[in-house]
Amino acid sequence: AEHPYNHLTDTLDNGRIKFFNPQKLNDPRYDKLPLSIRVLLEAAIRKCDGLYTKKEDIQSILDWQEQQNKAEVPFSPARVLLQDFTGIPAMVDLAAMRDAVAKHGVDPSLVNPRCPTDLIVDHSLQIDYTLKNQEMELIRNKERLQFFKWCSKAFKNVNVVPPDFGAVHQVNLEYLSRVVQLNEGFIYPDSVVGTDSHTTMVNGLGILGWGVGGIESEAVMLGQPVSLTLPQVVGCKLVGSINPLSTSIDIVLGITKHLRQAGIAGKFVEFFGPGVSQLSAADRTTIANMCPEYNATVSFFPVDQVTLKHFKTISDQEKLELLESYMKAIKLFQSYEDPSEDPHYSEVIEINLSSMVSYVSGPKRPQDRVAVSSMKEDFQSCLDEKVGFKGFHISKEKQETRVPFLHCGQEYKLAHGSVVIAAVISCTNNCNPSVMLTAGLLAKKAVEAGLVVKPYIRTSLAPGSGMVTHYLNTSGVLPYFSQLGFEVIGYGCATCVGNTAPLPEAVVDAIKQGELVACGVLSGNRHFEGRLCECVRANYLASPPLVVAYAIAGTVGIDFEKEPLGVTAVGKEVYLHDIWPSREEIQQIEEDTVISSVFKDLGERMEKGNTFWNNIECPDSVLFPWDQKSTYIRKDSWFPSIENAHALLFLGDKVTTDHISPAGSIARVSAAAKYLLSKRLTPREFNSYGARRGNDAVMTRGTFASIKLQNRFIGKPGPKTLHIPSGQTLDVFEAAERYQREGINLIILAGKDYGSGNSRDWVAKGPYLLGVRAVIAESFEKLHKNQLVGMGIMPLEFLPGQNADSLELSGKERFTITLPDSLSPREQLTVKTSQGKSFVVTALFDTELDVNFFRHGGLLRYVARTLL
Structure with missing residues (x-):
């Protein structure tokens, strides 16, 4: 069918390159939009198919002033970025999905990312011996690297960056990010969602991007847009001159403090004002990197002359001229000298750079x-x-x-x-x-x-x-x-x-x-x-x-x-x-x-690869040959009304993803260690949770294994909980395992800001595999809330002014949550306890798509059924 916005196509470079020009809408609202919202609008116009993205979505984005925090809109990023810690579970899931569809008679080779996907391997460095670290990393992770290499050959649209090239966010900045994308004769803005908390760094280069969970990234890889409530955009006006003794980190931490105090959780931040031009592209990416620390979705620096100056070191003049012409044609190029060009924002925060000290x-x-x-x-x-x-x-x-x-x-x-x-x-x-x-x-x-x-x-x-x-x-x-x-x-x-x-x-x-x-x-x-x-x-x-x-x-x-x-x-x-x-x-x-050769060095090394990676042998097959003895790579089983549930944990405020998701070394007395010992591994061979992120048996046992976990059932820090029916104190995994044998569903009770911190896929997968089907908390970190929905776990919020203490909950009750036949976003549900009490909570499904994912038991099952 003809594209509904064909009439907006325009050309550059003597007609050789096409693009969708939102200015041809002749809508005065466009010039008033924040530039980050203009990126959303361009993507919606380009991807408008009447199914995932509709004409109404374009109108909602144009009407941003009235629709912010109200309308749900789709966003189809130009690419997906995976790091190996969170990337390996995503690729394991895709490999498992190939097996699942093959059993139903569907060609497994159809399971491929539809959105270009980059997977960067370097993310699991463990310090052993100064000169031998890299060699030891390659040896201890050979099994994982073989799987990654199989992925690079078996899946279309997957680019695997081998080990020894750098951390994910840096490779993204130096090698993958180019402000604009060229594909099949069309030019459009570069944009990205990634499974690394540092993904937001690219916003410093005028590239819209943010971190998502592994589940959400898989959906985007398979052609689903990111669904988001049209965000408020806070304009951050920078004025004043930078103190000569202040480093970029001082500026970063100063801005972080201001924005954290401003209460901008879940909002876009967009920088403008005369002070912005004093910041180099490197300064901007450093500032944008701290975005998760003040809970904004992105901190966006529009493209300007400083951006162009940065890309002169890594791009030829012809490409730069095309980039500049295109960004100016669709008004995504910003001049900080003319205040009349400033967009309209939800609110404006002014920060004086001269006030920044060490x-x-x-x-x-x-x-x-x-x-x-x-x-x-x-x-x-x-x-x-x-x-x-x-x-x-x-x-x-x-x-x-x-x-x-x-x-x-x-x-x-x-x-x-x-x-x-x-x-x-x-x-x-x-x-x-x-x-x-x-x-x-x-x-x-x-x-x-x-x-x-x-x-x-x-x-x-x-x-x-x-x-x-x-x-x-x-x-x-x-x-x-x-x-x-x-x-x-x-x-x-x-x-x-x-x-x-x-x-x-x-x-x-x-x-x-x-x-x-x-x-x-x-x-x-x-x-x-x-x-x-x-x-x-x-x-x-x-x-x-x-x-x-x-x-x-x-x-x-x-x-x-x-x-x-x-x-x-x-x-x-x-x-x-x-x-x-x-x-x-x-x-x-x-x-x-720091000259152009520094930036080009990575590209040259990328083409050559390295001896270890080049010599790795991997299976040449459409389906991955799983090794049941592997302690690194194991096929997940994601394809198989909450009544009388027990609380697995009774938690307080500020439970972070560090408390929930396994990270760091594997303690010798942990449930994960017991499992690895049963596989005849010695403690020296345990490696880290990050390295074993492709093994659900290890990661589930490491969920809630933090030594700093404050569980009110226990009264002191540690990865323990109470098995309520027996009264025994057990490791969290052992208690959950016993509940599952007894056929008892589980919930978690928590306080404020549940799930704050950096995004991790196992922060939702782990609780799901422990048997958790709902989390009832005073408030949630937005990204983690989305991850719970994507995994099939209900995020339920106490009504304002209520919490477990005000409702006099001991946590030892049994909980029943009845769901209506037609669940709506933000619907209020009644929770009944075995003690005869009942209270009302809000189901934090923001959109109909959230509800749809939950109805299917999570996003993975939804995508698999769509393929079938």
Whole structure:
């Protein structure tokens, strides 16, 4: 059938390239739309098929001023981005779906992603030995890599980026993102949904994109649009001039604080104003990366001259001219010099860039920012305060504890505030050379001044991609990193996901002996308590140069302005300001080293592959030959009214995805460890939950296995719960398994902000496989709520002002939730308990599509039935 919007087609490049031009609608509302909404509109026009995307959807988007937060609209992104942790379950599901449709006589080769899908393998780096990490990663993950290589051959429209090329978000920025896409003679805006929490970084390049769960990404891969309620768009107006001493991280954390306080959860943020032009493309992607930390869906920087300048390093002039012509033709090109071009926004927040000073963030949450100048007194207050989001409640007499220990034949002392982990991680910074070069120059000046880092501190340098190593090496600062102990340990996530190598035994013993609040300092964006290392209670996010500075100081209890960073062998005191590089130095080196060859290097290596990947043998078959003995890859079984359900867990506020989804190393006393031991694996072979994300038996046993899980049934942190019928305290998995044998459905009771944190597929799959069919909470993080719906779990919200305590629920009742024959979005349902009480909850299905997915038992079954 003829496309309903054929009359909007226009041409570029002497008629050789076509595009849909929304300006031909001649609708005055278009010029007032935020640019991020214009991207949604273009995609809706281009994908309008009368089935998934209808003419009414185009009208709803045009009428954004009236329809925001009301109308449900579809969005068909240009591509899907998967990282291996969350990508492998998605690909396992697709492989299992091939088996399922084959059993019904359907050609299994029909099961392919319809939307172009990129899968980046590097995401499971575990720190073992500095020089052997990458080789060991390839060996221990050979089975997974064989599966990935089979996927690259068996599935159409799948591009697998081999190991040893960089972390997913960096490869996305350096290699995959191009602002516009060209396909079959049509040009259109690049856009993406990805299973990595850093997907939002691309918004800094004018590319609309955000993170989704594995279930949602599979639907998009198979041709389903993302369904979203037309969002409010907050205009973030940047004014003022940047302080010369402020790093990009300072700007990032400053904006994060402002936006978090503004209460913008679930909204789009779009930047405008004269201050935007001061930010480089690298600055913008770093800011956009923190989007999940203030719960916005995206932080969008429209394409402008700065964007074009960035792409000059990686694109030829002809493509740049085409890009500029197209973006201007559909009014997606922004000039910050003319306020009359500013769109209309839901609301406007003004931020003065000149107010940004150096901060760190911690000791337990990314939103708790501390000015570096106040760090010493703030840490002291953390020791004094009662246990909470910041406090540790250390008595005055114990605050002076000093514990001596021997390391490599020399005596050292640990105290409260001692730094034992210092990780320069460039996942949030390697797109921004300035901060990494600042850290490198600081290291160089520190070494030249005679400063050292104490050898017991677990230091590491984890570049997000080879680009970082390239420019650090070219600029001459890499050897100085090494002299301070910051060796390159490989490419991929490490310290952020809890894959830090064990601390020296003497250090651990000293921390335990003195009950010390030891500290970790890292330049990532994940640092919840206990995540880096179980015995390290205080963790701070800091810019890379400050990580180096605190490592040299050996403590966070230091006032850099008044106290020396260290003392040289000859007794000279060296202050931080003595070795802090100037912006002029940094900019000069950046210009000299970060050149087009750096960006092109990845493309050249991508074409060649690497010896290990090229030599991997994989099955040459349409269906994957499953190995039932595998502890990495196992075929999932997703294709087979809640009455008298028990509560598996009774949780409080702020339950994060870290508490729910398995991450980091596999504890030797865990249910997952018992399973692996039964498969005759030794603890050394356990690897991490991330590496075994393709095995549901491991991941289900690791669900709710966090040592920080606060279950009110138990009364103390730990992965335990109460099996209510017997009164026994069991591992969460063991209790769930017993409930399933008894044929009892399960629910979870929770407080506010259930499921906050970064997106993970097993955060919904795990509870589903444990038998959970509903979560009743005071409020949900929106993305996690969507994941529950996609997995077939009902998200139910207490009415305003009500919670488990106000309703006097013990959690030990049995719960019955009756569903009507025709369930509607946001319908109120009655929950009855075995104690005779009843209360009303709201079913958080935002759209009819949500209801449809739930009716089919989740999105996977819905897609499979559509194929059949």
